[in-house]
Amino acid sequence: MSALSDLLRLDIASARKGLADKQFTARELTEAYLAAADDARALNGFITETPDQALADADAADARLLAGNATAMTGMPIAQKDLFCTEGIRTTAASKILGDFTPPYESTVSGKLKADGAVLLGKANLDEFAMGSANITSAFGPVTNPWTPEGAAAPLTPGGSSGGSAALVAAGAAIAATGTDTGGSIRQPAALCGVVGLKPTYGRCSRWGVVAFASSLDQPGPITRSVRDAAIMLGSMAGHDPKDSTSASAAPVDFEAALAGGVKSMRVGVPREYRADGMPAEIDALWQEGIEMAKAAGAEIVDVSLPMTKMALPAYYIVALAEASSNLARYDGVRYCAREDGNDLTEMYSNTRGTGFGEEVRRRILIGTYVLSAGYYDAYYKQAQKVRTLIANDFNAAFNDVDVLLTPTTPSAAFAAGDVDDPVAMYMNDIFTVPASMAGLPGMSVPAGLSAEGLPLGLQIIGKPFDEASVLQMGQAIEDAAGFDKTPRLLAGAKS
């Protein structure tokens, strides 16, 4: 292995040490990523690459390292999901309807990473408006999973919606990436790509400047190569923001320091309803292994019940799609780039939105519009919100007795786009991640093993509100015990 590929395999924690010990400079680290960018281009992980910005950021990081005021993120070459507005850099949400929208402002979260000295490699591909579980709805083409097995009939999807972010981190094309999670969009692609994905508590990270999908559910978080990296990166991203009235004023936490807490005598709940609907044997086996790992690390396993589990997914699709139909009303051909002319204002709106939105987004807006329309509001939307209360109550009751919950992240390993042929079947991918989203809880996926076909599988740890610390501690225990060190077939820099 050459020096170049060595640099590309480091996680944030090791790269931080290398920079501090002057083993290499931020410029060298960034140049290694830029030199290997070609290798990963077939994944279509980036919508926009920003190599000039990256080099400028790297030089600024080196100056900062020299001056002695570096942070843990200084010099780290990352990708930003193209849902975060970046000042002066095109932001697409993977939709045609935004055209060449170039934000005159920076989202709070991307701005915090920038202020901490992170290096921007580019804007990562995603499902259009973060709506999807396979990264096949992007107007800029699908993303390929770097784990696609040799001889497979078709490439596998990386999951979604943060599919570009997860694929890039897994393939050695970015040291870490931001994602956003509405119903599983960080955790599910992280699981299918064999990396760590952390959805923080709703309100932990500011949503300001993040293109909105469902405002009561959306939450930014990190996708990384290790649990420690997730703790480090979340530390940079989190914090109260006066510009987002739903961002929490919770006191800042040193998430990385919290890792030292360990899991001895931690009470780990195993929700029995997650097993209900014909769980595939290999997912069940992985779950059992995870339970044994937690036990071996000194945790106590507790059987818990979340009776509303089965209702979380349909309730989610009403709440999320209702909010989406409202949020996406702003794409009207007036304020953002794309416009299709019409004979009058209404026709211009309809033409712009008719050609600008992709099929899945259109489907979701129409459902959202329907469930909010006169005569149906109470039957659909209000009922879904009441079920949401019951889901949250389930979790509250469980957390009276346990510190974290342990579940599989996904019902299967990565799949090919053609394997899932109708919308409802695709929605089932989020069956294990959506309940925590509905309750606003933190959840993290940690790679824990391989499927029979040699594809990565993840375990999910769910925590109490604002207790990311316990989630990270249990995640660290799983990571240590699983010792997941497999790499995908497509790996940037592998040939050099």
Next chain:
Amino acid sequence: MSLDRDTVADIARLARINVADGELDSLAGELSQILNWVEQLNSVDTKGVEPLVGVGTAMAPLRQDVVNDGGQADAVVSNAPDAVGPYFGVPKVIE
């Protein structure tokens, strides 16, 4: 609940999304499938349950009612397809 093509056309009009005539039937099928699936929620007894509007902060935070931003008309219209000075241009709405 099964939607027919007229209902889909009506929803599309409400959402201001132009849908081609030829797509109405297939869209009606797809949307009906999703609605039939979410209807299992009706089996849940929610009598006396308050709807959950959002998680987290129980009360929206208040701030002083003062101007704290502004004077950025150029930035605001910088991405508009038809900016006329500091204004958004739209097709004529008065006959």
